[in-house]
Amino acid sequence: MSIESILIVGGGLAGFTVAQNLRARGYAGSLQIIDPAGIPYDRPPLSKGYLLGDKDAAAIELAPASWFAEHRIGLVPATVRALALEPLGVELEDGAVLQADRLVLATGGSARPLPIPGGELDSVLVLRDRQDADRLRASIAPGTRLAIVGAGLIGAEVASSALALGAEVTLIDPVETPLVPAVGPELARRLHAMHAGAGITVIHGTPAGITRTGTGHRIELADGRVIECDEVLVGIGITPNTALAEAAGLQTDNGVLVDENQRTSRPGVYAVGDMARTRRPDGTLARRGEHWEHAMNTGATAAAAILAQEPPVHGASWFWSDRHGTHVEGVGDMNADGTTILRIHDGEPVAAFRVAADGTMLGAAALDGGLTIKAARRIIDRGIIVPAEALADPGVPLRKLAR
Amino acid sequence: MDSTGGAAATGRRAVDLGDTEMLEPGTALLIGSETSGHPDDIGLFRTENGDYFALDDECPHEVASLSEGWIEGEEIECPLHSSRFGLRDGKVLCLPATSDARTHRVEVANGRVLLYPGTPA
Numbered sequence: 001m002s003i004e005s006i007l008i009v010g011g012g013l014a015g016f017t018v019a020q021n022l023r024a025r026g027y028a029g030s031l032q033i034i035d036p037a038g039i040p041y042d043r044p045p046l047s048k049g050y051l052l053g054d055k056d057a058a059a060i061e062l063a064p065a066s067w068f069a070e071h072r073i074g075l076v077p078a079t080v081r082a083l084a085l086e087p088l089g090v091e092l093e094d095g096a097v098l099q100a101d102r103l104v105l106a107t108g109g110s111a112r113p114l115p116i117p118g119g120e121l122d123s124v125l126v127l128r129d130r131q132d133a134d135r136l137r138a139s140i141a142p143g144t145r146l147a148i149v150g151a152g153l154i155g156a157e158v159a160s161s162a163l164a165l166g167a168e169v170t171l172i173d174p175v176e177t178p179l180v181p182a183v184g185p186e187l188a189r190r191l192h193a194m195h196a197g198a199g200i201t202v203i204h205g206t207p208a209g210i211t212r213t214g215t216g217h218r219i220e221l222a223d224g225r226v227i228e229c230d231e232v233l234v235g236i237g238i239t240p241n242t243a244l245a246e247a248a249g250l251q252t253d254n255g256v257l258v259d260e261n262q263r264t265s266r267p268g269v270y271a272v273g274d275m276a277r278t279r280r281p282d283g284t285l286a287r288r289g290e291h292w293e294h295a296m297n298t299g300a301t302a303a304a305a306i307l308a309q310e311p312p313v314h315g316a317s318w319f320w321s322d323r324h325g326t327h328v329e330g331v332g333d334m335n336a337d338g339t340t341i342l343r344i345h346d347g348e349p350v351a352a353f354r355v356a357a358d359g360t361m362l363g364a365a366a367l368d369g370g371l372t373i374k375a376a377r378r379i380i381d382r383g384i385i386v387p388a389e390a391l392a393d394p395g396v397p398l399r400k401l402a403r
Numbered sequence: 404m405d406s407t408g409g410a411a412a413t414g415r416r417a418v419d420l421g422d423t424e425m426l427e428p429g430t431a432l433l434i435g436s437e438t439s440g441h442p443d444d445i446g447l448f449r450t451e452n453g454d455y456f457a458l459d460d461e462c463p464h465e466v467a468s469l470s471e472g473w474i475e476g477e478e479i480e481c482p483l484h485s486s487r488f489g490l491r492d493g494k495v496l497c498l499p500a501t502s503d504a505r506t507h508r509v510e511v512a513n514g515r516v517l518l519y520p521g522t523p524a
Contacts, residue, residue, distance in 0.1 A: 013498070017498075042498070042499055044499065049465065061501070062498065062501060063501055292499075296497075296498060318485070320483075320484060327483060370471065370482060371471070371472075371473050371482060374473045374480060374482070374485070375473075399473070403429070
């Protein structure tokens, strides 16, 4: 049976990519993205350029309205209440039912609330979508005392942006050096030290409770310390939005389970992006990917799978982050079994490479590394063996070694 | 940022950038307005095959210099967020950039690399 209609639930990067790739691959049937947010937009700027006001809502759209019209991709600005499996479709909040030959779930994640008293307060800010960013932006004025719980990617980027907006920022994390799993301890230490260097109050501690005060909030730490602030932002990760899938009986386990072609346990239903979790052919579950590129890659894979075309090949996973004027990139796995080779410049680590015993590169991370990570990505994907001395030598452009 | 006026002012004037070996294959060079007479910086790219192309140097996505990017075949990958653009036509090939890079015509004639700032390829 040929496919004549496809519904995509969720218009983030993953859902958008499915639609874009379906059209690029020649699918000419009905195609709709259901998302209350309307035109799909890019999220990385929400903690940076958009929060700072350098980019407006139009500037972060993944494509202009005219593009969706040209490509006959319908944007349904609605919330899905339930999935229907026989026949395949969705029920919208107003009771309307849409049917399709294929269903793609791209519902993303929600900001994880702090599991402490006060963590559920409406006045506690999070940053996940554009509305969150608008609210956060409206909460920050010069002199605003902003406490951020969680110094991972979102927390660190917001801390940097809020500082630029004139806020007095306190950054709290129970982990002494965040981001070690992403970039390794050496670069993570240097990155984390940049916060204090920029004038942020950095606190190593575990929040135990948040209470409202007359004009703001009070955060109590487990060790009794108290932080008085105007606003609180919590950035401690996400929980995947699997409720629709669970209610419909799809298999889930901290994510909707999919095979390597993004197919869920229900024929005709696919899942992509932050909320999808891959079950490998041997039955083991992969770690759920939450980075920008993962959303795009899984969307591209799903589009190919839906059309029964050759799936794209994706290389080692890659991410970036920007804070305090420093561009951070990582590729592959800095936690893999092996040893770390550091590249030191002016006494500071600028790049770290995770290398297996046989010399294969497994992961790499760099600060303001120029083309270092692009080269590392190719070295990893192509299995190129690079001498350890060359990796450690800041005078050797990695680019030469990847050719 | 709009250089329509600049393009009209520079017209089809060619700038002689150098001999055909001025760039190693697989490398790029920033051509500033003092050289090109064009208001915006231009990136000059040479592919591994030896062909020359030119695009606006600034990535259409965020402030980044495409001439500091990675040349692969006939594509340039932005050094910052890895959007890729076709060197021949400036077409954006992947996110996060969503618009094309503007091309400038480059000719190789009589052993010289000639850039036509403001004239599309």
